[in-house]
Amino acid sequence: MEKATAPALDITLPAVPGAASDARRAVHEVAAGRVGDGYAVALAVSEAVTNAVIHAYRDRAPDSEPGEVQVTVTIDGEELLVSVADEGMGMRPRADSPGAGLGLPIIATLADRFEVRQQTGGTRLLFGFRLTAAG
Amino acid sequence: MAGVSEERLAINEATFRKVNEGIEAGSDDHRMAFACECGRLGCNRLLELSRPEYDAVREHPRRFFVLAGHELLDIERVIERHDRYLVVEKVGEAGAVAERTDPRRDDPG
Numbered sequence: 087m088e089k090a091t092a093p094a095l096d097i098t099l100p101a102v103p104g105a106a107s108d109a110r111r112a113v114h115e116v117a118a119g120r121v122g123d124g125y126a127v128a129l130a131v132s133e134a135v136t137n138a139v140i141h142a143y144r145d146r147a148p149d150s151e152p153g154e155v156q157v158t159v160t161i162d163g164e165e166l167l168v169s170v171a172d173e174g175m176g177m178r179p180r181a182d183s184p185g186a187g188l189g190l191p192i193i194a195t196l197a198d199r200f201e202v203r204q205q206t207g208g209t210r211l212l213f214g215f216r217l218t219a220a221g
Numbered sequence: 222m223a224g225v226s227e228e229r230l231a232i233n234e235a236t237f238r239k240v241n242e243g244i245e246a247g248s249d250d251h252r253m254a255f256a257c258e259c260g261r262l263g264c265n266r267l268l269e270l271s272r273p274e275y276d277a278v279r280e281h282p283r284r285f286f287v288l289a290g291h292e293l294l295d296i297e298r299v300i301e302r303h304d305r306y307l308v309v310e311k312v313g314e315a316g317a318v319a320e321r322t323d324p325r326r327d328d329p330g
Contacts (some may be wrong), residue, residue, distance in 0.1 A: 195236060
């Protein structure tokens, strides 16, 4: 799914609530005009970063340094590919999970391609959007 | 789930199936966390399945896995009971929606 293309955007943000809006704005600047609906890309990124903020580092003490979330956008001849990666505890079942549980369904519905990589030391979401003809 | 149509519930479950297909695509062979595929709006529970367990459910377009107690007997029947999850099979209109939206079909609607 990934290609060796220099990223159009590569930012690392602290996993705090404001990260979602920062990522949304940054990604929208890259996506606008390149895909059919740049706001759909921005919304998907916002949901992915919010997931990382809420879930990835919940095993850490509240007064510890926040973890990080890395947002990367690459563009090749056919698609705009977004990666949102954290270095947290990974996806784990929990009985007390906050939120409505709609983040991943929203991303999967908006994106043309969607993949979750649960790896040692974190989770990585990859989602792709077809480029418009002029992109 | 009064007031929610069979079709709406089936579409909800199909959406979570799409999420889980994305999880499965990025997984290796050990047990992974997947989203409960029940049709309840607001269910955010995860459950762990191995890849063979996941693929066994996905072989059947009308079948989904849910946590015990999350089955919706108006639109589905319980096919298998496991320690960590149930396998349910859609019936009626919900079954038709499940087949139509199966991402492993050549042309999912």
